[in-house]
Amino acid sequence: MTDNSIYVPPTTWIWEAKNGGAFANINRPIAGATYEKPLPIGKHPFQLYSLATPNGVKVTIMFEELLEMNIAAAEYDAWLVKIRDGEQFSSGFVTANPNSKIPALMDHSVSPPIRVFESGNILLYLAEKFGKLLPKKPAERAECLSWLFWQMGSSPYLGGGFGHFYTYAPEKICYPIDRFTMETKRQLDVLNRQLSEQDYISGADYNIADIAIWAWYGQLVLGRLYNAAEFLDVQCYSNVMEWAERIDARPAVKRGRIVNRLSGAPEMQLHERHDADDFDKKTQDKLS
Secondary structure, rough: OOOOOOOOOOOOOOEEEEEEOOOOOOOOOOOOOEEEEOOOOOOOOOOEEEEHHHHHHHHHHHHHHHHHHOOOOOEEEEEOOOHHHHHHHHHHHHOOOOOOOOOOOEOOOOOOOOOOEOOHHHHHHHHHHHOOOOOOOOOHHHHHHHHHHHHHHHHHHHHHHHHHHHHHHOOOHHHHHHHHHHHHHHHHHHHHHHHOOOOOOOOOOOOOHHHHHHHHHHHOOOOOOOOOOOOOOOHOOHHHHHHHHHHHHHHHHHHHHOOOOOOOOOOOOOOOOHHHHHHHHHHHHOOO
8 A cells, every 4th residue: 555644854864775666676875896796808999888778878879870980999899787686886897987887988999998987978088089979160069068968967857857756666656757757848848949940959960969868868759768758748849759760760870779788679689799790680680
C-alpha cells in the first residue's frame, strides 16, 4: 500500500541502502572504488569505457563521425561498463573517472596517457584534437559551445528528473512528474524555436552541439527514451522532429548509437567495438 503521509525531513539525513528504485543497489552517498580491477586496454589510440546511455552514445557517435571522415588516428576500442553491476566502481574505472560515471576516455596517443571524463568534455577534447565538428570562427564557436553546455546543464532535468520519476521511481508521484515534465517540454520548446530557421542547433552546420543534444532530445522525440513520446506529445515539436530524423539518418550516427548497447533487438547491440568490421553484415543490413 502506498504511504501518502507527508515526508518530514530529519535533522540529519542518514543513508538507507534499500531506498527503492531501479538503481538503489548501486546508488550511494560516497565516492571511490569498491573493488580492485584494472581497466582493459586494446590496440587503438583511444580507449573508451562506456555504456549506450545518452551520454555514452554522444562519444561513440563522435568517434564514428571522425572515422567517417577517414581520420585513422581516431580509431578506438569501446569497452562495455555494466553500471547496474557496479563496474564503474572498479579501481581502474575510478582512476579514469573519479566521479564513477560513464563514459570515461583514455587517450593513449600521448605519453603519459590523458584521462578525459564528462561526455561534453570528451566531445570538445576530440573536436579540438582533430579540428573537426567545432566551428573555428569565434562567434560560431561560442554559439556551438553555448549549446553544448546548455545540454550538459539541461539534461539532468530530463534524465535524473523526468526520466527517473516517470520511468524508474518505485512509485508514480504527481508533483515530481509534473514538475519535470513541464521543464522537459520547456526545453523541447527552446530547441524547437532554435531550429525554426536553421538546419542545426548552432547554425547551418552539424557539430558537437548537435551530437550532444541529439543523444538526449533527439532520441527522446524518436521514441527511444523512457517510452514517453506520446506522454510528452513530441509531435508538436515539428522542427525538433525533422532535425532528429535528419541526424538519425547519418551513417556514423547509426553505427555509434548501437555501440556498447545492451537492450533492444540483438542485431542493434554491439556490446564492444574494437574494429570497424565488428559491425557485421547483419548489423550493417539493419542500419542501412
